[in-house]
Amino acid sequence: MLYHLFHYLEPYHVPGARLFEYITFRSGAAFILSLFIAIVIGRRIIERLQLMQVGEIVRDLGLEGQMEKKGTPTMGGVIIIISIMVPCLLLGKLNNVYMLLMLVATLWCGALGFADDYIKVAHHNKQGLKGKFKIVGQVGLGLIVGLTMYLSPAIVMNENVEVTNRQTHELVIKHKTETVKATQTTIPFVKNNNFDYASLTKWMGRHAQTGGWILFILVTIFVITAVSNGANLTDGLDGLAAGTSAIIGVALAIMCYLGGNVIYASYLDIMYIPDSGELVVYAAAFIGATVGFLWYNSFPAQVFMGDTGSLCLGGIIATFALLIRKELLIPILCAIFFVEDLSVVVQTLYFKYSHGKRVFKMAPLHHHFQKPAGEIDALIQKPRRAIPESKIVMRFFLVAIMLAALTFVTLKIR
Numbered sequence: 001m002l003y004h005l006f007h008y009l010e011p012y013h014v015p016g017a018r019l020f021e022y023i024t025f026r027s028g029a030a031f032i033l034s035l036f037i038a039i040v041i042g043r044r045i046i047e048r049l050q051l052m053q054v055g056e057i058v059r060d061l062g063l064e065g066q067m068e069k070k071g072t073p074t075m076g077g078v079i080i081i082i083s084i085m086v087p088c089l090l091l092g093k094l095n096n097v098y099m100l101l102m103l104v105a106t107l108w109c110g111a112l113g114f115a116d117d118y119i120k121v122a123h124h125n126k127q128g129l130k131g132k133f134k135i136v137g138q139v140g141l142g143l144i145v146g147l148t149m150y151l152s153p154a155i156v157m158n159e160n161v162e163v164t165n166r167q168t169h170e171l172v173i174k175h176k177t178e179t180v181k182a183t184q185t186t187i188p189f190v191k192n193n194n195f196d197y198a199s200l201t202k203w204m205g206r207h208a209q210t211g212g213w214i215l216f217i218l219v220t221i222f223v224i225t226a227v228s229n230g231a232n233l234t235d236g237l238d239g240l241a242a243g244t245s246a247i248i249g250v251a252l253a254i255m256c257y258l259g260g261n262v263i264y265a266s267y268l269d270i271m272y273i274p275d276s277g278e279l280v281v282y283a284a285a286f287i288g289a290t291v292g293f294l295w296y297n298s299f300p301a302q303v304f305m306g307d308t309g310s311l312c313l314g315g316i317i318a319t320f321a322l323l324i325r326k327e328l329l330i331p332i333l334c335a336i337f338f339v340e341d342l343s344v345v346v347q348t349l350y351f352k353y354s355h356g357k358r359v360f361k362m363a364p365l366h367h368h369f370q371k372p373a374g375e376i377d378a379l380i381q382k383p384r385r386a387i388p389e390s391k392i393v394m395r396f397f398l399v400a401i402m403l404a405a406l407t408f409v410t411l412k413i414r
Contacts, residue, residue: 002090020091023257023277027284030087034285038083038292042076046296046303049073072301075117076293077309080242081110083289084316088282096278097154098323102316103282105141109228109315112137113307120306128307138228138315142221145319149220150213156181157325158272159194160265179274183212185325186270188332188410194271195328223327224318230337231314233344233364238301239294240366240393244336244400245313246290251333251404252317253283256324268411276324286316299390333407336400340364366392 002020019025050073084106092099116129149155156179187195197219198212235241258264260277290313296302305313317334321327331338347363358378361371369392373381 001094023280026091027253027280030091030281031284031288033087033090034083034288035292037086038079038289039295041082042079042292042296042303045076045079046073049075049303072304074121074304074306075114075308076297076303077110077113077117077305077307077312079296079303080289080293080305080309081106081312083292084282084285087285087288091285092281093278096275097148097152098276098279099282101145101148101323102279102319104144105315105319106312108137108141108144109312110308112315113309113311116307116311134229134311135225138225139221141315141319142224143217145224145322146213146217146220149323150217153181154275155323156274157184158262158274159184160269160271183209183216184271185328186411187328188407193269193411219327220322223322223330224315226341227318227321227330227334227337228311228314230334230341231317232307232310233340234337234366235305235310236364237366237389237393238299239297240396241310241313242290242293242297242305243393243397245317246287246294247397247400247404248317248333249283249287249290251407252320252324252326253280253287254408255326255329256280256283256320259324259326270411271325273324279320279323283320286320299393329407329410332403332410335403336396340366343368366396 085103088099088103094100112129112134116134119125120128158179159176159182183197184194185197187193196212197215198209200215201208201211204211231241231245234244256276256279258268259270259273260275260280262272265272293305293309297305314337318327318330321330321333326333343360343363343365346359350357350359358376360368360380361373361376361378362368368380369383369387370389372386373384
């Protein structure tokens, strides 16, 4: 709203009005505002949740310090959602389709997670919302994002091409002048790193492009479902999901800024996506909100984000990556989420088909490190000693930073 207000006042030479034209200024302001909101309103929301007796239901799994968390307020993801929405509504371009899609994704996933938490707390049901309803909600968001990207005339790209300089015989990266509506995305470790989903549907002849969009929408549904569930499983230790998401958010913000600037996009040989730079404002608010939430969620946590926060974080990250056409980099950037997902799948399948045997001491993976060797019969017993919760979280943060750095390296290693 402030962006549109100062844009209206610009002809009247109001001091500072032109500052709101710069994405960097609005992004910085969004980060500061979201961080401030998270810290200030966080205390009030925690007190309100305590009065409402919205406490975490904890099962005794024999983990050190676990039962001390019983009764800690949950549904703290509301803090994250408010801290994202307010700066974006104030500082973002509300007529930008990318910003609108991210706001819809935030509220959609937040509502899905809130319903799950409400059932757990109100009905004392640890299972919460049934899995099939979660899947329906995630598929619904995937359809909204995929169909909007297909139907909206504002979502286009300029393809990057390699041109040989006739004088120096050097390869120069340029972007085509015309914008196109394509199903292309960035793929790592490949020289010509634009992968077109339509290339997999050439057998459809003149309908190949339509088939490419159908395939892209299916990928969109899968990515949103996988990442949101991965973030949900990662939310098991104090500060783990919020801190990891903040690191991923920084990486996505940088990639968005580079892909939304034709000069930097040419340098990195990636596609240029007009108007997507506005997402940097959203990313800045997202980073500020997750970092601000750590003020209360770091060990020992005063509040848990619950599914309200974890499903929302995963949905936001997935949608953001899809909008900037970097969804195929997610297996590297969000590897922690996928490993957490995979550890549960492997543990469940092995337990079922081996008649009660385990691969890990516990799943998701972060709990495996909390158990000493020999306490549970499992294929993998290392580490021999239980690792303190705060140390596990910090090591996961370091791995997340290395994965973020590796994601950028893949853009130049071809």
